[in-house]
Amino acid sequence: MREMKDSGVEWIGKIPKDWEIVPLTKQLDSIVDYRGKTPEKTEEGTFLVTAKNIKDGKICYELSKEYVREADYEEIMHRGIPQIGDILFTTEAPLGQVANVDRTDIALAQRIIKFRALSTVNNYYLKYWMLNEGFQQFLHSLSTGSTATGIKSIATGRANLP
Numbered sequence: 001m002r003e004m005k006d007s008g009v010e011w012i013g014k015i016p017k018d019w020e021i022v023p024l025t026k027q028l029d030s031i032v033d034y035r036g037k038t039p040e041k042t043e044e045g046t047f048l049v050t051a052k053n054i055k056d057g058k059i060c061y062e063l064s065k066e067y068v069r070e071a072d073y074e075e076i077m078h079r080g081i082p083q084i085g086d087i088l089f090t091t092e093a094p095l096g097q098v099a100n101v102d103r104t105d106i107a108l109a110q111r112i113i114k115f116r117a118l119s120t121v122n123n124y125y126l127k128y129w130m131l132n133e134g135f136q137q138f139l140h141s142l143s144t145g146s147t148a149t150g151i152k153s154i155a156t157g158r159a160n161l162p
Contacts, residue, residue, distance in 0.1 A: 011134035032080035050109040051090040087115040092150025
């Protein structure tokens with residue numbers, strides 16, 4: 001049986017003795033925050049993934065069908081183009097939904113943060129880690145608001161990844 005130790009983080013509990021606890025942000029290659037101005041929506045063009053589309057660990061393209069002009073794509077996505085496997089995280093309405101990018105012909109709306117893990121961390125593992133009950137409870141403990149809870153910024157150094 002593997003020897004375990006206390007992680008020092010209540011919601012994580014015990015971890016293998018040879019693991020260490022490090023801040024989530026130290027395991028990420030990039031963090032792109034798409035919060036801000038809502039892009040102008042159109043009837044056709046590039047599919048716009050909104051917080052409504054991210055549900056149950058995946059992008060549900062049928063939940064909301066919104067688009068942006070292809071001519072506006074570069075301006076909208078100037079902060080970073082999504083790659084297959086990147087993690088999308090909703091900051092509010094609803095808070096804490098997570099999915100991996102499964103196609104690159106998309107634009108990202110406000111209330112979404114895109115994470116890309118270091119090459120030593122699997123993006124799909126990280127998605128499931130962020131969906132686990134402990135992380136979700138911790139995330140909601142940081143949230144504000146009553147009607148639509150959300151977070152104002154990433155809690156650097158407080159969300160730990162074993």
